[in-house]
Amino acid sequence: MNQSKPVSEANVPSIRVGVSSCLLGQEVRYDGGHSRDRYVADTLAEHFALVPVCPEAELGMGTPRETVRLHGDDLARPRMIGSLSATDWTSGMNRFAATRIQQLGSENLCGYVFKKNSPSCGVFRVKVYRDKGMPQRKGRGLFASAFAQRYPLVPLEEEGRLQDSGLRENFVERVFALHRLQQVFTGRWKRSELMTFHANEKYLLMAHDPQGLKYLGQLVGQVKQHTPAQFRDQYMVAFMAIMARTATVPKHVNALQHVAGHLRGLVSSPAREKILAVIAEFKQGYVPLIVPMTLIQHYIELHDVPYVNRQTYLTPHPRELKLRNHA
Ligand code: SF4
Structure with a gap:
């Protein structure tokens, strides 16, 4: 018998993984809907204790709310702007992210599954609108970016790439x-x-x-x-x-x-x-x-x-x- 299997029944439930709340079916998206992902919400949830965070809802942007986009020529430091009102959410989101990400330290997260394409949660190839020229898919959501900087060892993925x-x-x-x-x-x-x-x-x-x-x-x-x-x-x-x-x-x-x-x-x-x-x-x-x-x-x-x-x-x-x- 294998006496010391690394993955034991005892330790699996204690592994905590962060997740964009909408992927679990929580109705927190800009339109009041969700983006439930079966692999995350059903399969991963059986093996990990999922810790949901919706940066935009928790920041108080309201649900439903106007959509936001990333703007700017500095892809490493884009601004988060309301699509209709042109409200600049950048400072608010960055302040929220710093506090919330600090709190997440006590969760000892071992991974994070983010929602793709989101100006808050997207990790890879998020669209950034340039001041001049075509938008580029080279950005990262503000919350995901701050998380990655604070916890560089924690593996990050998006639900789309998990396919x-x-x-x-x-x-x-x-x-x-x-x-x-x-x-x-x-x-x-x-x-x-x-x-x-x-x-x-x-x-x-x-x-x-x-x-x-x-x-x-x-x-x-x-x-x-x-x-x-x-x-x-x-x-x-x-x-x-x-x-x-x-x-x-x-x-x-x-x-x-x-x-x-x-x-x-x-x-x-x-x-x-x-x-x-x-x-x-x-x-x-x-x-x-x-x-x-x-x-x-x-x-x-x-x-x-x-x-x-x-x-x-x-x-x-x-x-x-x-x-x-x-x-
Ligand atoms: S992608 Fe992120 S910010 Fe947008 S609804 Fe989902 S959890 Fe909230």
């Missing part, structure tokens, strides 16, 4: 990763616990960024040269940067082959050939990642290989999310 299976898997994987980091570095953390944690993350990190894994290993080797706070900050930044890199098929194949290497001498030749054949099928795109992973996990548990059995790579998120079932 993409690869982006969805990467986002959820990072949410669980940040939660594990928060747990290991809570209070006066011990070096021995850090060593165990790092060892258990090896193959997951390898699947995202083998070079980054090497760097992180060197950092761990120098742990005594840093203050605990310095080390924690450096380790967390590097860890989350590695996790943000896409775990491509070739990188998974490399990690799977390393994991399968632990079975050398334990399984029969036909079983080993079968494992390698299934990894090859995954490489060619004939089967999803869950197939070689399940086969390897079967033999790891059968032959009781504790070091590999403790790897978060085997189960970095609940199986019910089916994030490894896509081709």
Whole structure:
């Protein structure tokens, strides 16, 4: 049996994720409606404690209200302007964001799902109206922008991008990763616990960024040269940067082959050939990642290989999310 699966029934509900309120079906949009997203409101809500925020409603802009747009030539500092009245909401929204985002610090958020295209909540490619010329889709909503600056380690996504299976898997994987980091570095953390944690993350990190894994290993080797706070900050930044890199098929194949290497001498030749054949099928795109992973996990548990059995790579998120079932 796997004694220390990283995703336990006990810890999942405690993971808190911020969300634009309208995505949960709250009627807070400018027109009094909502933008309920089934994946967020149904699936993610089963696994995370969602923390809803509607910046515009909470600021007191009223519901319903006139629409607002981002304006200006400085894409990093656009202004939020009412479409009809030309009311400038920029200072009000920035002040609100500073206070609300400070409050969110006590929630220990491990992720945030924002509403796409919103001048308050959009993270990627929000439309900005230039003083002259065509609008550009290069902006970021004011609230989302302030949140990203204050909490750079927290993974951010938009509900639209979560339709993409690869982006969805990467986002959820990072949410669980940040939660594990928060747990290991809570209070006066011990070096021995850090060593165990790092060892258990090896193959997951390898699947995202083998070079980054090497760097992180060197950092761990120098742990005594840093203050605990310095080390924690450096380790967390590097860890989350590695996790943000896409775990491509070739990188998974490399990690799977390393994991399968632990079975050398334990399984029969036909079983080993079968494992390698299934990894090859995954490489060619004939089967999803869950197939070689399940086969390897079967033999790891059968032959009781504790070091590999403790790897978060085997189960970095609940199986019910089916994030490894896509081709
Ligand atoms: S996108 Fe953001 S500001 Fe707009 S209704 Fe949804 S939560 Fe409120």
